[in-house]
Amino acid sequence: MITKKGINASPGVAIGPALVLDTEEYRIPRRTIAPAQLAAEIATLDAALDTSRQEVADLRVAAARKLGDKTSAIFAFHEEFIADKGLRNAVVELIEKQRYTAAYAFGQVMNQRQRMFRSVSDPYLKERVRDLFDIEKRVLRHILGRARENIARLTEPVIIVAHDITPSQAIQLDRAHILGFAINVGGQTSHTAIIARMLGIPAVVALNDITSDIAGGETIILDGTHGVVVANPDEQTIERYRSRQREYRAFEAQLAELRDLPAVTEDGTRILLMANIELAAETRMAIDVSADGVGLYRTEFLFLGTDRAPTEEQQYEVFRGAVRHARGKPLTIRTMDLGAEKMAEYLRDYDEGQSQLNHNPVLGLRSVRYCLTHLDLFKTHLRAILRAAVDGDVRIMFPMITTLMELRQARSTLHDAMEDLEEDGIPFAREIPVGIMVETPAAALLAGAFAREAAFLSIGTNDLTQYTLAVDRSNQRVAHLYSPHNPAVLKLIREVIQAGRRAQTPVAMCGEMAGSPIYTELLLGLGLRELSMAPKEIPEIKRVIRRTSLKRCEGIARKVLRFDGDREVINYLRDKLREISPESGI
Numbered sequence: 001m002i003t004k005k006g007i008n009a010s011p012g013v014a015i016g017p018a019l020v021l022d023t024e025e026y027r028i029p030r031r032t033i034a035p036a037q038l039a040a041e042i043a044t045l046d047a048a049l050d051t052s053r054q055e056v057a058d059l060r061v062a063a064a065r066k067l068g069d070k071t072s073a074i075f076a077f078h079e080e081f082i083a084d085k086g087l088r089n090a091v092v093e094l095i096e097k098q099r100y101t102a103a104y105a106f107g108q109v110m111n112q113r114q115r116m117f118r119s120v121s122d123p124y125l126k127e128r129v130r131d132l133f134d135i136e137k138r139v140l141r142h143i144l145g146r147a148r149e150n151i152a153r154l155t156e157p158v159i160i161v162a163h164d165i166t167p168s169q170a171i172q173l174d175r176a177h178i179l180g181f182a183i184n185v186g187g188q189t190s191h192t193a194i195i196a197r198m199l200g201i202p203a204v205v206a207l208n209d210i211t212s213d214i215a216g217g218e219t220i221i222l223d224g225t226h227g228v229v230v231a232n233p234d235e236q237t238i239e240r241y242r243s244r245q246r247e248y249r250a251f252e253a254q255l256a257e258l259r260d261l262p263a264v265t266e267d268g269t270r271i272l273l274m275a276n277i278e279l280a281a282e283t284r285m286a287i288d289v290s291a292d293g294v295g296l297y298r299t300e301f302l303f304l305g306t307d308r309a310p311t312e313e314q315q316y317e318v319f320r321g322a323v324r325h326a327r328g329k330p331l332t333i334r335t336m337d338l339g340a341e342k343m344a345e346y347l348r349d350y351d352e353g354q355s356q357l358n359h360n361p362v363l364g365l366r367s368v369r370y371c372l373t374h375l376d377l378f379k380t381h382l383r384a385i386l387r388a389a390v391d392g393d394v395r396i397m398f399p400m401i402t403t404l405m406e407l408r409q410a411r412s413t414l415h416d417a418m419e420d421l422e423e424d425g426i427p428f429a430r431e432i433p434v435g436i437m438v439e440t441p442a443a444a445l446l447a448g449a450f451a452r453e454a455a456f457l458s459i460g461t462n463d464l465t466q467y468t469l470a471v472d473r474s475n476q477r478v479a480h481l482y483s484p485h486n487p488a489v490l491k492l493i494r495e496v497i498q499a500g501r502r503a504q505t506p507v508a509m510c511g512e513m514a515g516s517p518i519y520t521e522l523l524l525g526l527g528l529r530e531l532s533m534a535p536k537e538i539p540e541i542k543r544v545i546r547r548t549s550l551k552r553c554e555g556i557a558r559k560v561l562r563f564d565g566d567r568e569v570i571n572y573l574r575d576k577l578r579e580i581s582p583e584s585g586i
């Protein structure tokens with residue numbers, strides 16, 4: 001029995017078999033195929049080898065031009081290796097004789113080759129083992145891209161154990177069969193953590209090398225509330241966690257009883273509780289748990305997990321579905337926030353992907369910056385939103401706005417899209433509120449100016465914390481430094497709320513901080529009246545609101561703003577939450 005501690009990323013307890021994904025997160029089960037499928041499997045292999053060879057040939061040419069012969073020689077090696085008939089024939093033989101899938105057979109042959117390279121004494125060849133890993137990943141990506149032999153097709157409930165889950169993979173997950181996530185990397189606001197909370201699946205992140213500690217099929221316990229994973233548990237331990245699982249379910253059932261009660265403080269202030277969603281279909285679920293609307297629809301997920309950008313028509317259909325599910329309640333559509341880890345291969349600029357330009361992706365061409373340099377893509381997206389908005393209470397929200405110029409440019413692109421629609425005679429929403437996310441310290445400090453130009457502001461604390469404290473939100477090695485309750489972040493939040501109040505522009509919060517009960521009283525005390533969170537989190541936040549008063553919250557905020565250290569803040573807030581909600585399990 002091994003117990004490992006990580007960061008609690010999504011609450012709940014899961015017990016079940018582990019599905020360990022290799023470093024590329026591809027699941028390559030040892031599966032056999034029917035004789036009739038042989039030809040198709042070999043064709044898949046050939047196509048993947050061919051595309052991969054073409055890719056590395058392109059890289060070789062580009063590298064020779066830009067970086068010189070030494071780098072291009074590496075790609076020449078890749079090209080030669082992939083083009084080698086001996087490699088292809090060895091894989092085909094396994095497919096034909098053993099009836100293995102192309103992916104499994106290719107993996108087997110690559111394993112043999114890696115072992116061979118490692119065992120020779122020539123240091124040059126030994127070094128090449130790393131290149132073989134690269135080649136394997138590239139070819140497998142193409143085989144699997146075609147065969148869809150990935151985590152989208154699970155047949156039994158499993159706990160996913162992986163280095164990380166990229167947003168592109170997350171969107172393809174077979175949600176019905178996933179009991180939990182145990183992840184090597186990340187922090188509380190890394191995308192895997194957010195996705196897990198969105199799905200209501202227990203998750204533990206920042207477990208370092210959990211992928212090498214656990215073997216596939218092994219039973220594991222995952223306690224997402226306390227951030228613990230137990231591998232190979234004995235019967236007694238399983239029983240103990242089963243009882244915790246029952247307690248957690250009872251706690252959830254109790255919260256469900258709040259569904260039809262309003263989010264009102266004891267002294268009568270109504271707080272709007274909105275939902276964060278990633279897929280249009282989640283709108284219905286959000287409204288079902290009595291959300292007052294959608295405060296953040298992360299539309300970039302529409303662009304992930306596919307081979308090409310969805311057309312205007314496809315986007316329009318999806319957005320229309322969301323509008324329909326919102327049933328007249330507000331739907332805040334955030335324009336695509338692509339970049340950094342939320343990026344699809346087909347959208348990556350060649351230069352950005354391959355070169356030195358991409359060393360700091362979160363400080364690079366992401367989000368609205370990406371949109372403003374890819375205007376055709378952006379305009380198509382805006383047209384689809386404007387058209388779908390005809391029937392509902394839709395708002396547009398631009399992410400990652402840092403300068404006023406960006407807001408003005410984004411708005412002018414929106415106007416261009418409107419003019420084009422007008423010319424084409426296509427109906428669209430003419431009066432649509434346009435707001436921004438405040439996720440950079442620059443936007444927070446200039447919130448007054450933004451509040452005068454935008455219809456609303458929504459504070460994105462996940463990025464705001466990252467940029468204020470200079471801490472990568474998905475890097476587990478600095479996760480201890482990442483705290484939205486750091487007084488520096490809190491002062492920026494207060495600044496935005498006050499600027500909004502002065503300009504009479506509504507201010508909401510849609511970062512993860514808004515869905516964590518420990519912060520609820522503080523945020524109300526600072527003046528927020530609208531919070532947006534994963535639908536699952538709404539009941540607990542509602543319960544805290546119903547047990548407190550604005551007067552108490554304001555006292556808490558005053559006190560917190562006097563602290564200089566984040567430890568003092570969190571300890572104080574924990575004590576305060578215990579007073580009114582001892583069941584919150586903090």
Ligand code: PEP
Nearest residue numbers: 439460461462463510511
């Ligand atoms: C944020 O940054 O707080 C936010 C809500 O956006 P995302 O988590 O999608 O970056």
Ligand code: MG
Nearest residue numbers: 439460462463
């Ligand atoms: Mg953000």
